Amino acid sequence: MLKNIRNKIKHILGNETNSSILTLLSGSTLSSLIALAMLPVITRIYSPETLGVFYFAVSLSLTISPAIAFRYEMAVVLSKARTAANNVWFLSLFLITINTLFLSLLVLLSTLLDYKLLGQSSSIIAIAVIFTFLNGVTLLNQQMLASFADFSRIAQNNLAKTASYSILAVILGYLSNSFEMLALAHATAMVLVIYLALKGKWKLINVRISRLRIKYAAKRFDKFPKINTLSVFLNNLSLYLPVFMITKFFTLEDVGFFMLATRIVEVPYRVLMDSFRGVYYKHASHAFHANELKASYLSMLKKLIIVGLPVTLGLFVFSELLIVTLFSEEWKRAIPFIYLLLGFKFFQLLYNPLASTLVILEKQHFILILVTVSLVFRFFIMLIFNETVFELLTAFVISSAFFYVLYNLVIFTMVKKQKPSIKP
Template identity: 30%
Template structure:
């Protein structure tokens, strides 16, 4: 009986992953097909400036709802989940307004600190980008709440397809930095509106909405998850800011292409598995705590098997692929991709199971580990920024150390819970 139940958990989990992975493959193909066209329209320096803007939007976007969006999935009752959703909208609106005011009065100081002085004149783009980023995240977690994995996968395809298509359309009209940003927010807006009605209809607000009680109930999300995710995103975006500081905007453009070709496709799959794992792991933990360990083990094994083939392809064939598709002008991208592939592999096999700390209410462990990773990566990269190659190897080695330690902590905590509940 136990074996049948565990098999059902595993089979349901990977069936849902398969649903989302199909859309991920489509999204990756869209990116691969459109990138050669986009790189012909936009110069490396324009793409580099755009990469810097997107990195800053990502850093603030992931904390724009104070991570309350993750709590949409957790409650057993829909009326509580609906209150969490409204709380997310209030948090997002407040955050973007405060961010706008902060950048209005101190944009020069903040952007100089991030080595993004070339964005000072367009600082207002950041809170706008964060707003659309946050809305899209709320929609995705709302769809996951009701296990609408097909709709979740379609939302991702809509976002990628519309963004990439609009980049080409706007590039034909006027290939500029603003054109790229308009494509970014339009892509998020289209995908958000396409699934807004579906996600909100599935979670009906209660007549007696007690927002403060909900905020208090899930207070660990803003207090632990928010700084943790902020530190983690900043840590992952460190190469962008180091390149902006010690190299040129053109070099950032080469990195954008490398990032689009390797990190984004693998992140799309990793994020898909992350969302399904979070939903299934929350359900499993609420039903039978000891089964969470088995779900973690089976997921990790599958991730390793999925991650090895692209690692070998990108590591050994990057130079050939870039030269064949993009030409000699982008040769630096191929060199970057070799090293980035190693980092992407370790991140791929770790990120999806990162929500385990949240599920078992051990966000403090995750926060401390993430903060240490930020410090470790920063100081190692600071000492090895003499060349692009040494900078990326420094990032890769420090990342590998962090992800291995992360897995060790998750393994030990979940195995202890499994033993305690036998």
Template identity: 25%
Template sequence: MSQNTFRKNIITLMMGTTIAQALPLAFMPIITRLYTPNDFGVFAIFVALATILGAIATARYEMAILLPKKEIDAINISALSFLILTLFSFFIFIIVILFNTQFAKLLGNAQISLWLYFLPITLFFIGIFNILTMLNNREKNYAIISTATILKSVILVSSQLLIGFFKSGATGLISGQILSHLFANMGLAKGIIKDKAFFNTIKKEKMINLAKEHKNFAIFQTPHALINALSSNVPIYMFSSFFTMSVVGFYAFSLRIVFSPLSILSSSVAKVYNQKVVEAYHNGEDSYQLTKVLLIKVTKTMIVPFLIIIIFAPQIFAFVFGENWKEAGIYTQITSPFLFLNLLVSSISFIPSLVGKQKKALTVSIIHLIFSVLFILIGVYFKNIYLSLGLFTLVYSLILWYNLNWMLKELRVRCVAKKDIK
């Protein structure tokens, strides 16, 4: 692939991601006047459940779709992922049928009870989206991926707006989430399933052999993905159990507003950085210095916006989204340190894979999860949401700071070792 083609592909994906992220943000001042913090709380619980279970729904086999040289192998890995996804979704459906009431009580909100029945189909749609995205990525159908991402966002926003005008509560928010994945999947499928020959290449024996060949995705990446998803969403579950649903809504909304633009920046930086650091690392160049320069540039770019957030977030939220959402601005003030550090760490999160330290990355994630729960519980004990948020931010920031320094140290050691060998 030429450098120009590489840049073109990145720009195509970035444009789709940017538009898809910008649409919900652009209409958020209207959406926040159609839905209450309580509605966003119910929605946040549903999305958190879907995110956590979605992380393991295919046993991460869809991540292996890009690896095989033969097209027939990629198709059979896709079929394997689809089979695991179908069985997992059906299993969750049975669990929801049998234990719906108990789960609703555990989550601390009776309103979520109805929506638990929609969780299996949501998981199924999310899994299909991930599989089809990987298949299109393999085929270099970047325009199709970009278009589907934008379509997903358009359906999400339009559904939430249309249903929201009927004062439907969380129904509009959750329905939009489900419908957006359905329509996006239809768009992605067009680029892959062109004729019956696609299905004729799927063989049971082939799927079994490929499952064994790529078993590390199920054994190592699945628990890591689960731990990461739990760590990210543990505040939502704990706040729903020990505080009000409005608290959950404020927290989820504050993250949604800040994380959307940050994710665009971090994912864009990471894509370019990953390619450059691998090239520099294998060529014996100073990838450590490259990483330091990148982090300094990101810090200089984002320090002023974050200072504005720390000082003026409540006033900004109240003005843009309505007075009801001023509390979410306070939450944003409290959590801004870990949001800033997370931006830096996310930009260079490929380093553990580059230097072969995935096992340690998993260990750090487990420690992060344990301490997050413990520190939030201190605030729960004192019945103080600000204390819970502050302590959660403290432990998250410390873990991120450790991650940042640990990754830089590992990279520096490898760079020195490579120079010594030369």
């Protein structure tokens, strides 16, 4: 029976990419199931407010970390030669380190001046900076592994990260159910993943590295820091804007309920987005050089719709039962958030794996324009409609869905301009 299901999934996904997608999908599914299974335990150990503080720190780090290397890590996969990819990797690591030191100095200065950055204590911001560095290196290593087409290692690392964080969060929580214990569990899990990514690969990437080659790589891919970095930062800011807006207008306890809703809804969608995104970027890069990017884009969009619709409907039907059955009474306040986030996640699924298409086309300036308009639009909509948390999130979901549809229309307009390859 399982073999028949696997064969059917392979038939739906197609012949070219099914092996890589299924590899990432299986690893991400297992890690997400572990996270979901441990979530009821974690929510019984830590209060909504404590989890709200933790989610604020994680959201801040996830807003900054994808841009901390000025997006040069994306060029690791785009580099045709192994030597070029290796030098881009070292360039990215250098930028991550320098930018982390700069952020640390800002936190130190705010502490000396007794100034609260983003309205939070310096200790919370400092931990967010540590998360930023570790997540930046993790993202860099994912691109490195993708350049080796080692998707099984990526899947294994995701599993190790989720399992180690969940176990440590529970163990440390019984010692002290504080924000610091959650932070320690999260940081330890990321350090483990970084080690696992470099294990066996260090000798392969630490080859033919020179200052001249690094400078050449920085110049060759200079569109990433000039345009793509700002667009990615603004996009992540718009993505985590609800966390910052809820923190501003409501309470960290509300952030905790929003966190639970996000984690439950995000489990299946994150599995799909992580699996499809890594594979699509690799294969779409090759499709671009073969003048077959349009076919690759449309094929992936179709797969996302086929997989995304039943997932969304299933969660809509069973999410309330899941909350009532597995979580304590106080967490029922998260149920309305879940219903709202389902619409947001479905449209995000149709956008996230395909967003790199404009990067492959080197049309980063379009990304910057779209993301800037989206951020401004989302911010003012949420600024106007914020009488309640529910109203604020409704404004966020509607404005986000509009942006994701518009983004895909722009991608389709760009890829259909590419002429089909002429076979001899």
